[in-house]
Amino acid sequence: MAKVALVTGAGRGIGRGIALALAEAGWAVVINYRGNAATANETAELAREAGGEALVVQADIGAAADRARLVEAALERFGRIDLLVNNAGMGPRTRLDILETTEASYDEVMNVNLKGPFFLSQLVARTMLERLEPGVDRADAPKIINIGSISAYTSSPTRGEYCISKAGVTMMTLLFADRLAESGINVYEVRPGIVETDMTSGVKGKYDKLIGDGLTPIRRWGQPEDVGRAVVAVAEGRFPFSTGEVLNVDGGFHMHRL
Numbered sequence: 488m489a490k491v492a493l494v495t496g497a498g499r500g501i502g503r504g505i506a507l508a509l510a511e512a513g514w515a516v517v518i519n520y521r522g523n524a525a526t527a528n529e530t531a532e533l534a535r536e537a538g539g540e541a542l543v544v545q546a547d548i549g550a551a552a553d554r555a556r557l558v559e560a561a562l563e564r565f566g567r568i569d570l571l572v573n574n575a576g577m578g579p580r581t582r583l584d585i586l587e588t589t590e591a592s593y594d595e596v597m598n599v600n601l602k603g604p605f606f607l608s609q610l611v612a613r614t615m616l617e618r619l620e621p622g623v624d625r626a627d628a629p630k631i632i633n634i635g636s637i638s639a640y641t642s643s644p645t646r647g648e649y650c651i652s653k654a655g656v657t658m659m660t661l662l663f664a665d666r667l668a669e670s671g672i673n674v675y676e677v678r679p680g681i682v683e684t685d686m687t688s689g690v691k692g693k694y695d696k697l698i699g700d701g702l703t704p705i706r707r708w709g710q711p712e713d714v715g716r717a718v719v720a721v722a723e724g725r726f727p728f729s730t731g732e733v734l735n736v737d738g739g740f741h742m743h744r745l
């Protein structure tokens with residue numbers, strides 16, 4: 488039977504890129520979305536065309552009851568979850584200077600980007616532990632991959648709550664990696680740079696110029712497929728002696744340069 492991946496926020500953008508890359512590699516994918524059923528169904532169709540089974544589940548990652556329903560739906564259909572990809576995320580609805588940022592925006596972004604993934608990881612990790620098969624090689628054991636961001640260490644004072652949430656995702660990765668290592672479950676952060684999606688469409692002109700001027704050593708926008716490929720490489724178990732690891736998928740943005 489194909490291995491089963493649950494990808495949050497997979498209706499579009501990076502999540503879709505990850506779901507399709509996994510489907511191409513033969514995984515069954517649970518495609519979670521929050522609001523737009525049409526794009527999620529489209530992702531599922533593309534995944535099936537790529538050769539993978541697909542289940543679409545609506546759930547708001549920021550809501551506890553939705554998280555529980557999502558995991559139940561995945562288990563009911565496939566019986567297990569071999570990989571959780573915490574991809575769903577959002578920027579602040581309005582970019583405000585940190586001297587103006589509202590508590591409502593802070594709470595919303597932290598809830599979706601950090602609290603939701605934390606408690607979803609807790610829920611899924613428990614099901615992974617319950618289903619651990621004795622003697623399974625660490626390369627084949629269940630895994631968790633968190634989609635972080637260069638914003639974990641890059642200051643953008645007009646979206647401070649986003650930066651803080653992604654810095655939190657880095658620690659969340661370390662915590663789960665530490666806790667689950669004894670059970671053979673490895674946990675990773677895949678950290679995208681500037682990727683062409685709806686999230687960055689509002690700042691496209693600004694980033695076109697920055698990238699053209701050499702902001703990233705690899706002078707192009709990242710694409711969802713770039714992140715998808717990296718996730719598949721990790722998911723396939725090629726890094727059995729690495730956990731709590733960050734994989735930068737950023738065109739070299741993270742390097743200090745002179």
Ligand SMILES: NC(=O)c1ccc[n+]([C@@H]2O[C@H](COP(=O)([O-])OP(=O)(O)OC[C@H]3O[C@@H](n4cnc5c(N)ncnc54)[C@H](O)[C@@H]3O)[C@@H](O)[C@H]2O)c1
Pocket residue numbers: 495496497498499500501502519520521522523546547548549573574575576577599634635636637678679680681682683684685686687
């Ligand atoms: N685009 C970039 O440049 C970039 C860079 C670094 C990291 N990231 C991260 O990658 C991930 C995907 O971003 P993207 O660029 O594809 O953005 P996007 O806005 O195109 O897609 C995000 C998806 O997550 C879904 N989502 C949002 N809140 C949700 C919730 N509460 N429950 C369920 N689904 C929810 C959205 O509906 C959407 O489908 C995010 O975690 C983002 O922070 C993006």
